[in-house]
Amino acid sequence: MSRPRHVFALDLGTTKVCCAVADIEAAGLRVLGVGEAVSRGVRKGAIIEIDRAAEAVAEAVDLAEKMAGIAIDSAVVGLAGGHISSQNSRGVVAVGAGRREVGPQDVGRAIDAARAISVPSDRRILHVLPQQFTVDGQDGVRDAVGMAGSRLEVDAHIVTGAQTAIQNVVKVVHKAGLDVDDLVLQVLASAEAVVSEDELERGVIVVDIGGGTTDVAVFSRGSIAHTAVLPVGGNHVTGDLAVGLRCDIDTAEVVKRSFGHCLQLTLPADAEVTLTPMGYDEPVNVPQRYLAEIIGPRAREIAQLVAAQIEMAGPASHFAAGVVLTGGGALLRGFPEMVQTVTDLPARVAAPQGLSGMNDEIQGPDHATVVGLMRWAARWQGGKPARRLSAPDGGKVELRGRIQTRPRVADPVGQRFGRWLRQLF
Ligand SMILES: Nc1ncnc2c1ncn2[C@@H]1O[C@H](COP(=O)(O)OP(=O)(O)OP(=O)(O)O)[C@@H](O)[C@H]1O
Ligand SMILES: [Mg+2]
Structure with a gap:
């Protein structure tokens, strides 16, 4: 019996760094280990402090290694940021x-x-x-x-x-002791994890709402039509709440997750949250509708930015499968309805599918990217492909300063594209 192949993925997000390792099995990916750390040194998807970001990566990798009992020496890494x-x-x-x-x-x-x-x-x-x-x-x-x-x-x-933003990501990964197997646009990875072949064929827009960015990928007739990285995400909603409620970011985050909603009128008029704003001695009761009054405009802004990207990509009739929302920001209550109203397309929230093993921690929409990166790795390490959304770099892209200690599977350009074509269509 042949030894199972491992795949390693690293999602360097604005709010969290997640590392995951899985075995490629006929039925899908069997997750062996997951490690997560609070992100540091990353802003709006781009690295701003190499050492602190590398620390967070090392922490996440260490946890994943311990859970899996496997040494991780390289990974497929997700990339985003306003520079894309x-x-x-x-x-x-x-x-x-x-x-x-x-x-x-x-x-x-x-x-x-x-x-x-x-x-x-x-x-x-x-x-x-x-x-x-x-x-x-x-x-x-x-x-x-x-x-x-x-x-x-x-x-x-x-x-x-x-170049510089990409090199900084590579530097961070190297500094954490890993090589970069491949760099993949985060939203393409997320799409791998959450959309079906049928949706791709009918036309679909994948929107990954992270902490610092909202990443958009538009697919029409089975292939990619448009991609964009918008510099606004769930953390902006939290920031607005902190200002509006005069509280710290941590409190605003808890309030958002527990009571936040985008649509005022869907909430009962008497529903309240009790909190103590800065400068107050006593707690006050805040109507939940007031939270929605703060959250709603920011959520609408994100939905409008997404709608503008869809418009650039083609008429609504090209996207019969509608909008698939993923990323942690997609968990904001009322957001799918908001997107549906603004884009005039059906919208659903999606989480990664087809995992087994130690997958409890990566089942939610906020882990679509890391799961998609593992699928990407599975395909290009010669594993049985789960799905085909996009082409590789053709083996031609060179990263300055890249050290490849683990050889990649030899796959001449022609063969890779031949395989890509068979898998995509
Ligand atoms: N239950 C929830 N309700 C509302 N928002 C949530 C919920 N859970 C997480 N979020 C928000 O999701 C965002 C983080 O999402 P995610 O983990 O996908 O980001 P990331 O991948 O670290 O960031 P990015 O992709 O922008 O680099 C945060 O803004 C967080 O407040
Ligand atoms: Mg993300």
């Missing part, structure tokens, strides 16, 4: 001379051509995600390999990030 941006690009190539049939190497060359956009020297391409192929003028082709033709075009979605 995306654009669409097109690559065109002639099908290899002497052949009249598209081969995997032609697809690889077309993707390389799409990749050859001019990116400023201070930015780096993170992902090149094929959307559709066109063979001799016939567009909408999902798997071009094997098709007859002489001209191959690919439409691709390209995600880029600031």
